Amino acid sequence: MKLNIGVIKGDGIGPEIVTEAMKVLDRTGEVYGHEMHYTQLLMGGASIDVHGVPLTDETVQLARSSDAVLMGSIGGDAKTSPWYQLEPSRRPEAGLLRIRKELNLFANLRPAVLYEELKGACPLKEEITQGGFDMMIMRELTGGLYFGARATEEKDGVLTAWDTLTYNEQEIRRIAKRGFDIAMKRRKKVTSVDKANVLDSSRLWRKVVEEVAADYPEVILEHMLVDNCAMQLVKDPKQFDVILTENMFGDILSDEASMVTGSIGMLASASLNESRFGLYEPSGGSAPDIAGKGIANPIATILSAAMMLRFSFDLDREADAIEQAVAQVLKEGYRTIDIMSEGKTQIGTAKMGDLICGYIR
Numbered sequence: 001m002k003l004n005i006g007v008i009k010g011d012g013i014g015p016e017i018v019t020e021a022m023k024v025l026d027r028t029g030e031v032y033g034h035e036m037h038y039t040q041l042l043m044g045g046a047s048i049d050v051h052g053v054p055l056t057d058e059t060v061q062l063a064r065s066s067d068a069v070l071m072g073s074i075g076g077d078a079k080t081s082p083w084y085q086l087e088p089s090r091r092p093e094a095g096l097l098r099i100r101k102e103l104n105l106f107a108n109l110r111p112a113v114l115y116e117e118l119k120g121a122c123p124l125k126e127e128i129t130q131g132g133f134d135m136m137i138m139r140e141l142t143g144g145l146y147f148g149a150r151a152t153e154e155k156d157g158v159l160t161a162w163d164t165l166t167y168n169e170q171e172i173r174r175i176a177k178r179g180f181d182i183a184m185k186r187r188k189k190v191t192s193v194d195k196a197n198v199l200d201s202s203r204l205w206r207k208v209v210e211e212v213a214a215d216y217p218e219v220i221l222e223h224m225l226v227d228n229c230a231m232q233l234v235k236d237p238k239q240f241d242v243i244l245t246e247n248m249f250g251d252i253l254s255d256e257a258s259m260v261t262g263s264i265g266m267l268a269s270a271s272l273n274e275s276r277f278g279l280y281e282p283s284g285g286s287a288p289d290i291a292g293k294g295i296a297n298p299i300a301t302i303l304s305a306a307m308m309l310r311f312s313f314d315l316d317r318e319a320d321a322i323e324q325a326v327a328q329v330l331k332e333g334y335r336t337i338d339i340m341s342e343g344k345t346q347i348g349t350a351k352m353g354d355l356i357c358g359y360i361r
């Protein structure tokens with residue numbers, strides 16, 4: 001198979017971590033007989049330096065014509081970088097917001113996996129995390145409260161602010177279908193999270209999710225109120241497989257879930273549209289404090305590349321091989337600085353990429 005991948009290395013540690021993910025993709029292609037074809041794209045500070053803007057129309061077109069985009073991270077140190085002297089719409093982050101919108105990336109996936117080997121980094125009690133956990137938070141990304149009408153106005157001399165939370169059934173249906181499709185590739189359980197005891201938008205959410213569930217008889221569906229879900233994530237995270245939820249609830253719950261796994265350097269993510277296209281990136285930022293030192297953890301980006309193979313190319317076997325290689329390297333005791341603990345072997349970014357490649361068979 002020929003894979004046309006747009007690559008945004010970005011800023012800070014972006015180029016270092018993406019280089020390792022490409023190394024792992026190339027190795028996977030070699031072993032499983034696929035041809036990787038990369039198109040380098042500029043976004044964020046790297047694009048400002050060359051074009052004066054964080055994202056050009058040409059880059060959007062090139063991204064659109066790729067099968068998927070693999071990204072590092074964008075942005076710099078807000079206190080020292082000249083990019084932050086520019087008006088907000090011309091700063092690095094504006095490029096990311098625009099590309100998500102232009103490509104209609106409505107489904108945000110953030111796996112939260114606690115590896116048995118890294119459970120020391122988890123702030124929860126050992127009896128809760130025994131055996132690790134593996135869940136996928138699926139957040140609606142282009143609707144809801146963050147995209148509704150809002151205003152701050154004065155009424156009878158009193159300042160009043162309001163925001164609106166709107167979802168239509170099509171927006172709910174498309175994310176729900178994605179959630180069930182993904183559950184079919186996992187442990188076949190969906191926890192749909194809402195606030196249906198209070199909100200009309202949540203009651204519609206629940207109704208549409210139930211309609212979609214009827215087409216997936218193998219998947220177990222449960223509904224959970226968002227406040228209960230926030231508690232269950234720290235009380236019993238092992239119960240979750242796919243958590244399906246709207247934009248704001250997902251924003252908060254995905255951060256909570258990622259915190260219980262330990263390091264930011266381990267967290268992959270994907271944002272998908274209605275076709276097979278997706279933008280795959282680590283959850284962390286460009287880490288300007290460690291950029292260029294060769295010590296950043298490339299695992300989140302490598303796991304994002306595995307998600308790309310699984311969700312944009314349907315290459316489950318290849319994605320499994322990468323995930324198993326990562327687990328194996330951790331098991332052997334190799335760690336980058338961010339996940340280092342006593343008795344383990346500290347290695348740099350490139351060595352981590354090399355070792356993971358070595359386990360792809």
Ligand code: NAD
Pocket residue numbers: 013017072073074075076077078093096264265281283284285286287288289290295296297298300338
């Ligand atoms: P950050 O995630 O870049 O860094 C937070 C801390 O985590 C730092 O100490 C950093 O060294 C560490 N860290 C992050 N990724 C790591 C990795 N792979 N390996 C080892 N350590 C890692 O967050 P920040 O400092 O708040 O933001 C820095 C820049 O990144 C800002 O310009 C911000 O806007 C941008 N940012 C970009 C994205 C994105 O590209 N999607 C996301 C978040 C932040």
